[in-house]
Amino acid sequence: MDLIAELQWRGLIHQCTDTEGLQKQLDSGPQTVYIGFDPTATSLHVGSLMQLMMLRRFQQAGHRPIALVGGATGMIGDPTGKSEERNLLSADQLAANVAGIEAQMRQFLRFEGDNAALLLNNFDWMKGYSYLEFLRDVGKNFPVGTMMGKESVRARLGSEAGLSYTEFSYMLLQAYDFVYLCREHDCLIQAGGSDQWGNVTAGIDLGRRMLGKQLFGITAPLLTTSDGRKMGKTEKGAVWLDRSRTSPYAFYQYWINVGDEDVLRCIAYLTEIEKEEYDQLAEATAQDPGRRAAQKRLAEWMTGFCHGEDGLQAALAASKILFGGAIEDMDDAGLNEIFADVPSNDLQRDSLTGEGLWIVEALQQAGLVKSGGEARRAIKDGGVYLNNQRVTEMDLRLSASDLASESVMVLRKGKRNYALLRFAD
RNA sequence: GGGGGUUUGCCCGAGUGGUUAAAGGGGGCGGACUGUAAAUCCGCUGGCUACGCCUACAUUGGUUCGAAUCCAAUAGCCCCCA
Numbered sequence: 001m002d003l004i005a006e007l008q009w010r011g012l013i014h015q016c017t018d019t020e021g022l023q024k025q026l027d028s029g030p031q032t033v034y035i036g037f038d039p040t041a042t043s044l045h046v047g048s049l050m051q052l053m054m055l056r057r058f059q060q061a062g063h064r065p066i067a068l069v070g071g072a073t074g075m076i077g078d079p080t081g082k083s084e085e086r087n088l089l090s091a092d093q094l095a096a097n098v099a100g101i102e103a104q105m106r107q108f109l110r111f112e113g114d115n116a117a118l119l120l121n122n123f124d125w126m127k128g129y130s131y132l133e134f135l136r137d138v139g140k141n142f143p144v145g146t147m148m149g150k151e152s153v154r155a156r157l158g159s160e161a162g163l164s165y166t167e168f169s170y171m172l173l174q175a176y177d178f179v180y181l182c183r184e185h186d187c188l189i190q191a192g193g194s195d196q197w198g199n200v201t202a203g204i205d206l207g208r209r210m211l212g213k214q215l216f217g218i219t220a221p222l223l224t225t226s227d228g229r230k231m232g233k234t235e236k237g238a239v240w241l242d243r244s245r246t247s248p249y250a251f252y253q254y255w256i257n258v259g260d261e262d263v264l265r266c267i268a269y270l271t272e273i274e275k276e277e278y279d280q281l282a283e284a285t286a287q288d289p290g291r292r293a294a295q296k297r298l299a300e301w302m303t304g305f306c307h308g309e310d311g312l313q314a315a316l317a318a319s320k321i322l323f324g325g326a327i328e329d330m331d332d333a334g335l336n337e338i339f340a341d342v343p344s345n346d347l348q349r350d351s352l353t354g355e356g357l358w359i360v361e362a363l364q365q366a367g368l369v370k371s372g373g374e375a376r377r378a379i380k381d382g383g384v385y386l387n388n389q390r391v392t393e394m395d396l397r398l399s400a401s402d403l404a405s406e407s408v409m410v411l412r413k414g415k416r417n418y419a420l421l422r423f424a425d
Numbered sequence: 426g427g428g429g430g431u432u433u434g435c436c437c438g439a440g441u442g443g444u445u446a447a448a449g450g451g452g453g454c455g456g457a458c459u460g461u462a463a464a465u466c467c468g469c470u471g472g473c474u475a476c477g478c479c480u481a482c483a484u485u486g487g488u489u490c491g492a493a494u495c496c497a498a499u500a501g502c503c504c505c506c507a
Contacts, residue, residue: 257461290460323461374454377469383455414455 001275002026003061007218009275010268012054014194017204017217025188025216026063030115032187033058034066036122036174036196039074040089042100043242046232046254047193049306050223050269052108054191055117057272064115066187067105069098071123073174079167080152081195094123104241107306118185122177138176141209142202147171150198171202178203179210194219223269226261241306247341248307249322252315255299256292260285263294271301314338322418327387332405335420339410343367344420349400349407352423356397359384366411366419378413385412 004023007013016022025031035051037044044052055065074094089097102119109117147153150171156163178200181187190200200217207215223231232239232254239254240246246254258266264282267273273281277297284293304312318338321327327335345365351357357365363375363384376394378384384391387404400423404410409421 253461259462260460288460290462292460292462295460319461371472373472373475374470376475378455381455381469383469415461417454 003057003063006057006061011265012057012220012269014219014221015197015217016219017201017215021214022189022216022218026061030062030064031058031189032064032066032181032185033189033191034068034178034181034187035191036068036070036073036177037101038070038078039094039097039101041240042097043240043245044101044104045238045240046270047223047230047238049232049241050220051191051193052105053270053272054220056108058191059109059115059117062115064118065109066118066120066181066185067109068177068181069101069119069121071095071098071121072126073122073170073177075123076166076170076173078152078170078174078199079156079163080199082156098123100242120181120185122173122180125180126173126176134172134176137210138172138179138206141206142172142175146205147202150202152198171199174199175203175206178215179207182207182211182213182215188213189216189218191218191220193222195222220269223266225259231258231262231266243307243311248303248311248315249318249338250341251307252299252303252312252319255302256295256319258295258298260289260292260294263292263298267294267298267301271298271305273297273301321388322416324388324415327404327410330405332408335405335408335410339418339420342418342420344422346422346424349423349425352398352400352403356399359386359391359396359398360394362398362409362421363411363413366421368411368413368417368419383414386410388412 001009003026004013004019013019033055035055037048037051052067055067059065071094074089074097075091098121105117105119109119111117111119147168148157152171153163153168156167178187178190190203192200197217197219200219204215204217207213225231234254238246239251243251255266264278264285267278267281281294281297284291299315300312303315307315314337321338343366345367347357347365359379360372360375363369363378364372369375369378375384379391379394382390382392386396386398386402387410398409402409403423407423409423410418411421412418
């Protein structure tokens with residue numbers, strides 16, 4: 001299947017400046033395509049993963065992807081879709097973010113061999129560009145009237161937050177990136193999320209004016225839920241690719257919990273699951289949504305892809321136990337791994353000797369309840385579990401024999417509120 | 426500047442001199458059910474050394490055997506007149 005057809009069935013083409021022209025261009029031989037990434041944090045998140053996958057698909061189809069990290073544009077801040085100006089990042093912060101993102105990209109794109117991916121930072125060519133020169137070379141090609149017509153600008157001009165000159169200039173920088181990449185790397189295609197349409201077309205216009213070249217733009221839909229909210233967000237914030245920010249378990253859980261209405265779109269947009277299997281999963285979801293075959297496959301694919309086989313296995317093991325599976329034959333290392341995200345508290349081991357530790361006290365120490373009264377109520381309601389076994393006695397005393405492993409006890413209140421107590425000597 | 430009103434537990438909101446830790450609703454937390462969903466149903470929802478004790482109805486003081494409930498002052502909010 002050729003690339004455009006592939007993107008089409010996946011629903012990844014939201015807009016394209018010239019589908020036929022692009023098809024012809026792609027047919028004529030390997031092309032170079034670029035997507036820009038905002039270095040707002042040291043890790044990418046699920047939202048940017050979609051763009052990364054887009055580059056990957058191009059690479060697999062034999063084209064050369066350029067992942068452009070916005071070290072320069074990140075200093076300015078893209079006003080697109082933002083209700084107010086964000087704080088400018090410091091140079092140090094930016095450098096750290098760029099480094100973190102670069103490391104992640106290497107996981108998804110191939111940087112050696114034929115059509116090796118390229119990782120560029122626009123700070124490298126912008127840092128030496130003087131303001132005066134930039135205005136003469138680039139600014140001259142931007143009719144303010146056109147700029148004012150862009151949705152991103154209009155939206156902000158009409159709002160109370162307004163728009164600073166700095167932000168207004170953002171699109172010049174991104175447009176120039178495209179021109180630069182075209183000139184230096186023969187890159188004729190820019191892809192991106194649908195919110196980038198204005199910036200992409202600005203680059204195409206500039207390419208025509210400055211280089212007399214016909215450039216192409218293609219945007220993908222945004223990854224949103226059926227009710228229009230951005231995906232990749234939880235109550236706790238973004239779902240990150242960095243495992244120290246979002247554990248493989250949490251990552252897996254995010255996907256397993258995707259709604260029936262959204263799961264197929266996620267599979268199409270984010271995975272490399274083939275059309276045939278996709279159709280089967282669509283069928284399975286329609287027939288028996290309760291089985292959640294699609295969610296399981298999505299979670300499995302995504303976790304394995306982003307965190308490797310060991311990450312996936314860890315997530316599966318953790319899921320099993322965290323959803324009530326028996327805790328037996330466990331050692332400290334295993335428990336600490338599975339409950340890595342869970343709050344814990346360290347207590348003296350001798351609190352387990354003699355009378356032992358009262359369960360009400362233990363719950364408080366673990367931070368699962370705010371008071372003894374709450375602990376008593378929880379026990380009375382049958383909502384307290386020790387090592388996944390329901391606690392029925394109000395005056396249960398914990399001793400060393402209640403340890404789940406060498407030195408850890410697993411307390412739980414309700415279905416999913418876990419806490420660990422560690423007993424060190 | 427003068428007059429009137431209002432102030433309750435996480436939120437909204439009843440309440441009236443004594444069975445009031447304070448109706449009801451929301452939210453939250455448990456439990457059952459379920460698809461680790463939604464909906465539904467049930468229980469709980471100030472603290473403690475816990476069949477008892479303590480702290481709570483803006484704050485402070487007062488009346489009373491006894492006050493969230495009456496009085497006074499203070500503060501916040503709201504309205505009317507100048």
